[in-house]
Amino acid sequence: MSDTTTGGPPRPLSVGDIVVGPNDLLGEWVAAQITSIDANWKKVGVLDLSWSGPVPSSTVDLGVIEPLVLTHNSWNGRLSYVNCDWVLPRSFHFLGSLPLIHEQPSNSYTSIWTVGYQLARQRAWDRGERDWNEPGELEMTPADLANALADGAPVQSDVRSLKSTGLSEVDCLRIVSTFPNLTRLTLGGNLGQVTNAGMLNKLGRLRDLFISNLFGMTKSDCLLPIEIPHLEYLYLDSVPHEYASAMRRRWRSEAANGTSVSITKARKPEWVQENLENPLRDWDGREHISSGRFKKAVAQFQKTRSEVLEVLSAYQNELTLGRLENIGREYAIAFNRLDGRSPFIETEEREELFAALACVMDESELELGRPLEAERLALLSGVEDARDW
Incomplete structure (x- = not known):
């Protein structure tokens, strides 16, 4: 194994390295080749090989080196190939180095090394087993x-x-x-x-x-x-x-x-x-959400919550639904502004903003002891009318 450069993987790895480790699903050892090392993202390209067997002592024990080609489910002949965390798991070790058997980069990313998992699934598929359930x-x-x-x-x-x-x-x-x-x-x-x-x-x-x-x-x-x-x-x-x-x-x-x-x-x-009663608490520390935006988002949610609870706690009349619709519209507009020129409200955040309002309505239903279907619909209708996110 050649030396890695300073700042490389904690357990030294080089492009072309063959690494092997045990796999519980197969009850055998499995193998992969390191195809790339990205020091910026701390990722390595890991190409699964089609081999499994007893503990190998050298790359010769692997026979003909071939990548694992997947045909199970809808993989349609794609390689089992992914960019993983660059820490080589402790159950794996270096076996030797060989010329790359596939040089195209992978566009798939994960943290967990899963060498052997796809091989087990493929072999089950080849045996005619279409319903995969991982034992244990x-x-x-x-x-x-x-x-x-x-x-x-x-x-x-x-x-x-x-x-x-x-x-x-x-x-x-x-x-x-x-x-x-x-x-x-x-x-x-x-x-x-x-x-x-x-x-x-x-x-x-x-x-x-x-x-x-x-x-x-x-x-x-x-x-x-x-x-x-x-x-x-x-x-x-x-x-x-x-x-x-x-x-x-x-x-x-x-x-x-x-x-x-x-x-x-x-x-x-x-x-x-x-944050016991803050449904947006997970935004705190999220990579693409600044501390300032988090604080403003929480303040806006608390304002909206107070307004909703005030309306629902008052005597209900023909104006109630209209007021809730206006509150929902103001909620949407406030987050439109917060999203601004560098948007941060993606699919997950959008779902969380709606879930936060649902929490308020659930709280009100519990307090009042009755369903609030029309009120809930009015609030959300106001949001839908005005939101850009």
Whole structure:
């Protein structure tokens, strides 16, 4: 393997390198070739090879080097080729270097290395298996997860990947007890609360951990490399500042050993308290939204919320719907101005602006104890009439 330039991947990589690692779906080792290195974006082009087999000792063991051609579903002969995070996962190692077998750049991007995943899917397709279900993968609603973690619920040792979002609370002790063999864990909340986060250190096989918008963790809950020696991906977004800082200090040096670390939006307790009733809180720290725009957006939403609640709390008459329509129109115009000459309201933000209004109407229905279908329609009609986003 040739030397990389200063500022290259934490685990040295060069164009042409063949890297190999184990794949649980196939029960064999798989291989890929590095086709490019982008130091600006910290990405490498990863071209999956069509080979799998026992642990190879050299590139000769791979036989004829061929890229993986995908024909399953609607791939129609495309190569399994993507730009990944440039941290070579710790389960992979360098096997040797060969001339590039495909030199065209890939226009697909991801963070996670998935070498072997498409090969497993393609082979299942070739066997006539059209319905793909990854063994050991489980995605659960908060209610389903609560039932799975309840007293007396069975241990699910066969589950390797668990995902649950929209959580208001979760006990990591129960997760570890119920799903002891997890290799991937994804937990997302809505300012939800986590207890016993330090128990995740008991998941000794864990490779991927994703936590977002969950709180309650402290620095004492920090995961330890000696306890989680196989961790390859650590992604934390909108978590307690104290926890984020401890995790960053502990894991940032592990990139050289094959752990990709991304920790964003570390939140202090004051932020959590201030944003408990702010449906636009996720805009804070979003890459293309400035701090100034975030503050103005929150102020406008709070103004609109107050106006809606004032109208709905008053005696209802023939003018109510018209007033709500005007409030919706003013809301749209205000965000038209905020979007300005350098627009930032994209599909996700547009949906969040509508969801914020829906939260206000849901709140009012709960307070008044009756449906507000006509009022909701009037508010949204005003928005639609005036919005440019």
